[in-house]
Amino acid sequence: MGELNNDILLENLTGKFGELVKPVVEDYGMLTVETNRDTIIDLLRYIKTDAALQFIYLTDITAIQYPEQENPIGVIYHVHSLVHNVRIRVKVFLPAGDERIPSATELWNGANWMERETYDFFGVNFEGHPNLVRILNVDDMTVFPMRKEYPLEDPNRVDKKDFYFGR
């Protein structure tokens, strides 16, 4: 079994998926790639089961929102190859109002709660999830509080605005 590093990993992924996998950046030592929601499960299954890669450990699933982008909601997977000790970050950006993505629970049971948390805070619908309900917030909550349109404080408050600090 050969060594694995980010270059070989990226070569593997682009060789297998071609245009569907876009390298974003390799910053702070972790390879970050972007793909789309139709490819994500195939990609995760490939890196998990391929004998040369063996990304068997799902570290984390979370989301991020860039309201000004065309596809504002990003779902972010951190996966770790314990054999080679290489990590990868996979991002999928979803359009507003249509935040659907297939669930990774068919690959890892650990994805269950991570996806529930992501749904709870960002409203990402993980299709095929066995029990996609809120987990940390109260059940009758109607909003997804980690989205940027829900401010932490009174939005009319001005004393903390950036322009007072020269920004």
Next chain:
Amino acid sequence: MQNFPSLNTNSNTDTNLQSELSTLNLGPTHPATHGVFQNVLQMDGERIVSGVSTIGYIHRAFEKIAEHRPFYQITPLTDRLNYCSAPINNMGWHMTVEKLLKIQTPKRVDYLRVIIMELSRIADHIICNGVLGVDTGAFTGFLYMMEYREAIYEIYEEVCGSRLTTNVGRIGGFERNFNDIAFAKIKKFLVDFPKVLNEFESLFNRNRIFIDRTKGVAPVTAETALDYSWSGPILRATGVDYDVRAMNPYCSYEDFDFEVPVGTTGDVYDRFLVRNEEMKQSMRMIQQALDKIEKEDPTIFHADVPEFYLPPKEEVYNNMEALIYHFKIVMGEIETPVGEVYHSVEGTNGELGFYLVNDGGRSPYRLHFRRPSFINYSMYADMSRGMLLSDAIINMSSLNVIAGELDA
């Protein structure tokens, strides 16, 4: 992969009163849960048929709050994740920011951090293993061990002034140097604690009652544990030697000589043994760190990063540069690089990760905590199926679920 049993409940007919299921609310404030979370269990007599975990009772929206705070004000939030070992969370957060800012800390800072992190690992394992003893009916061990958690808290007090939610350290190092009393207390702890730990082990490790209660309870295979993304002592008890300190060394852990204890069966007894052994390894590391510090310049306790490290107050009043930096830090005027960074440390319950996305503003654009308790606990309802209630209690106690880390 393990198939957790699903008991047949179809035999529950009106004619068969014996098979009627009852609902039991375990928690949210049950003394045996050691924290605020609830399990709604369907019970067939003493046996659990199915369970639903309800969490979020102390959710405090730390990720949202963190988006509105400058970096140095997020440290107190991390205190309140796993409050049994707050210094590890604090250090993990400082190291995440340092990774983003590409700050190289001096060796002495790293060794001091190792000391404080390993002390808090011991404090956390004292609680977990002591309470496991209490839950199996042996209060004595807990009482003897608890005295040494107090000793550790006194060391925290010397280092940072507080005990539980420590807020210890700053970006780049520590807020003040360790004083002589702190070192004397650490050395005294290293002499006294091993004796008590040995006593504790001789009280439990070969104790027939304890073994009967814990051995073979809630065994988990390595495959299942990895599938559920377990990490920390409970993963190592299944036989997987994944330890962030060894695999992705941070904070100069590569300079230390230590072993990663692993178990074989992943049952409660193995988790207990793994934690005991980890305390011994932690003490080895503290001893090594003390020896290494001898060779370093004793006046160094932070990196030379004036843009991020608050200057001492007397300098602020007497030195113009210090005053400028003080103002810039407090008002959040420092430029930070745009980027995203994932940094993880070996928390007492497993891989504690910080995913930080920075847009160069005064506070993180997004901060996500990968909380080991939250991820470890997701298997609990599944693994409880078919288990006796008393075993499920022991199992929960050995998972060491800390409500603050569970809910964030």
